Amino acid sequence: MPEGHTIHRLARDLRTTFAGAAVHTGTLQERFAEGAAKLDGTTLAKTEAHGKHLFLHFSQDALRSTVHIHLGLYGKFPIQPQPAQPPRGALRLRLENDTAWADLRGPTACDLITRDEHDTILARLGPDPLRTDADPDRAWARISKSRMAIGALLMSQDVLSGIGNVYRAEVLFRHGISPFRAGREITREEWDAVWADLVVLLKAGVRAGRIVTTRPEDRPRRGRPRREESFYVYRRTGQPCRICGAEVRTELMVARNLFWCPSCQAH
Structure with a gap:
C-alpha cells in the first residue's frame, strides 16, 4: 500500500x-x-x-x-x-x-x-507529518497513554496518518526504539525526535519519489543508493545490521511484517 x-x-x-x-x-x-x-x-x-x-x-x-x-x-x-x-x-x-x-x-x-x-x-485521521496544519500533540496524547506497542501505534491511521510498514520500521530503528515498547513508555523527547524525523523523511520521499532512510555515512558507496542500500532493517531479515552487525529479525505485528535489530533496538 x-x-x-x-x-x-x-x-x-x-x-x-x-x-x-x-x-x-x-x-x-x-x-x-x-x-x-x-x-x-x-x-x-x-x-x-x-x-x-x-x-x-x-x-x-x-x-x-x-x-x-x-x-x-x-x-x-x-x-x-x-x-x-x-x-x-x-x-x-x-x-x-x-x-x-x-x-x-x-x-x-x-x-x-x-x-x-x-x-x-x-x-477521524491522526496528524499527517507532511501537512502544515499537523499537530503532533494530537498523536502524542494517544501514544503517551497507550499500552499498545509503539510499532502498532505508528501503523494506526487514527493515531498518525501516512505511516506505513517501511517508515514504521525505519524511523524506530533510526531512534533506537524497540517496536515492542508500550506507547506510554516512550518519552516526550523521543516522540518529538521521531516526529521531526518523519517530517524530514516524508518530505524527502515526496521529492525523490522513493523512500531512502539510510544516512550517507551508513551506505557502502557514494551517490544515489540502490534499493538494497536504502533501508536499515526493512526487508533485511537475517542480514547483518548496518550499525552493529546483529542479525535483523522479523515478526508479524498488526498483520504486517515488522523488521528490527534486537541489539540497536533493545528493550
Whole structure:
C-alpha cells in the first residue's frame, strides 16, 4: 500500500497537470458513472492529501463536488502525456485535458462526497507529518497513554496518518526504539525526535519519489543508493545490521511484517 509521501506526490502532480482549467472525466464502471458525468467539463480547483487519502476538489456549486480516493493495496493513478489510449477494462476514473490523461484503476475507494463528508474523514485521521496544519500533540496524547506497542501505534491511521510498514520500521530503528515498547513508555523527547524525523523523511520521499532512510555515512558507496542500500532493517531479515552487525529479525505485528535489530533496538 502506498505510504503518505506517495499520495502527497500524486496530489502535487495532479494539481500541476490538471488544476485551474476544465477537465474531462469519464469511467467504465457503473458505480462511478453518475459522479464522472457530473464532473465532466468542470474545473479541478485543487488537490489535497492527508495520510493515505487523496481528495480532488472541483469548483462547482453542486452539493457533492469532491472526489475522495484511497488507493489501497492495488490502486494506481499514473499521469501520462497525450495522446490518450482508448478507455478499457476496470477504469474507475479518467482525468483528461489537452496535454495529459490519468486513469485510476483498482482503488479501495473512489466516491463523490460533500464538504461535510470530507471533514468527517479528516476528523477521524491522526496528524499527517507532511501537512502544515499537523499537530503532533494530537498523536502524542494517544501514544503517551497507550499500552499498545509503539510499532502498532505508528501503523494506526487514527493515531498518525501516512505511516506505513517501511517508515514504521525505519524511523524506530533510526531512534533506537524497540517496536515492542508500550506507547506510554516512550518519552516526550523521543516522540518529538521521531516526529521531526518523519517530517524530514516524508518530505524527502515526496521529492525523490522513493523512500531512502539510510544516512550517507551508513551506505557502502557514494551517490544515489540502490534499493538494497536504502533501508536499515526493512526487508533485511537475517542480514547483518548496518550499525552493529546483529542479525535483523522479523515478526508479524498488526498483520504486517515488522523488521528490527534486537541489539540497536533493545528493550
